[in-house]
Amino acid sequence: MITFKNKHITIFQSPIYQTNSSVIETDDMILVVDPTTLPHEVVKIRDYVTRVRKDLPVYLFFTHSDWDHILGYNGIGEAKCIGAERMITREDKEQILAQITSFDDQYYLVRDYEVRYPHIDYVVNRDGQQLKIGNTTMTFYASTGHTDDSLFATIEPAGILLSGDYLSDIEFPYIYHSSHDYENTLNKVEDILLNHSPGLLVPGHGNLAEDCQEILRRKSASLAYIHELRSSLEEEDEERADMLLHGWRFPKVMGEFHKGNMALIREELQNAKR
Numbered sequence: 174m175i176t177f178k179n180k181h182i183t184i185f186q187s188p189i190y191q192t193n194s195s196v197i198e199t200d201d202m203i204l205v206v207d208p209t210t211l212p213h214e215v216v217k218i219r220d221y222v223t224r225v226r227k228d229l230p231v232y233l234f235f236t237h238s239d240w241d242h243i244l245g246y247n248g249i250g251e252a253k254c255i256g257a258e259r260m261i262t263r264e265d266k267e268q269i270l271a272q273i274t275s276f277d278d279q280y281y282l283v284r285d286y287e288v289r290y291p292h293i294d295y296v297v298n299r300d301g302q303q304l305k306i307g308n309t310t311m312t313f314y315a316s317t318g319h320t321d322d323s324l325f326a327t328i329e330p331a332g333i334l335l336s337g338d339y340l341s342d343i344e345f346p347y348i349y350h351s352s353h354d355y356e357n358t359l360n361k362v363e364d365i366l367l368n369h370s371p372g373l374l375v376p377g378h379g380n381l382a383e384d385c386q387e388i389l390r391r392k393s394a395s396l397a398y399i400h401e402l403r404s405s406l407e408e409e410d411e412e413r414a415d416m417l418l419h420g421w422r423f424p425k426v427m428g429e430f431h432k433g434n435m436a437l438i439r440e441e442l443q444n445a446k447r
């Protein structure tokens with residue numbers, strides 16, 4: 174289950190959607206990111222944290238509130254939670270919890286902790302907001318577009334960039350909130366790379382990236398997908414829009430996400446005409 178490990182970070186990748194949970198160890202803190210997915214996987218992360226935490230404070234960072242990213246809340250032991258303000262104010266928390274219940278139900282999954290919606294202790298409501306613990310600095314950037322409560326985070330001096338559900342090599346953009354915000358978020362990436370020079374990108378799903386060129390390649394591929402999708406829908410050329418699905422590994426489920434993107438962008442185009 175551990176798919177990557179160095180001095181600063183251990184990645185626990187779930188086979189479910191290839192979701193990455195991170196445990197970051199610095200001299201000052203332990204930072205757990207989006208612990209998920211199957212019950213025994215959450216237990217493994219909890220056991221690992223218990224083993225390495227010593228006297229250090231444990232923080233739990235949620236990149237956003239999608240069900241598969243929050244379901245380990247309450248499952249890894251005591252921790253202070255970090256998340257966007259919008260995670261607190263959103264009104265569909267019950268629906269998110271219902272998605273977890275339905276997943277557990279479908280596969281007869283039993284958890285040894287109570288699934289709850291995260292209580293956020295440290296609220297991020299500003300672009301570039303920093304949290305300093307000893308010599309460790311976390312910098313947060315609003316990354317709306319996928320959802321409206323998404324955040325990027327850099328961890329220094331460890332040199333890590335956490336991108337949540339952006340910059341994946343196994344998914345095209347899944348746009349639930351706004352395609353324009355999604356583009357703005359991608360357009361922040363270059364500055365983040367310049368300002369923080371991260372040596373490791375950890376996306377929510379898929380493979381890590383250790384070099385800048387690969388991160389920028391993913392950024393361009395995501396932007397190209399959005400531009401091409403919008404332009405084909407402007408021309409009402411659905412066949413052209415569907416060409417974007419070629420080459421992806423899991424066409425059945427990804428086709429559904431692609432359709433969702435099409436519906437959202439169509440609505441944006443109609444609203445722009447009004």
Ligand SMILES: [Zn+2]
Pocket residue numbers: 239241242338377378
């Ligand atoms: Zn996700």
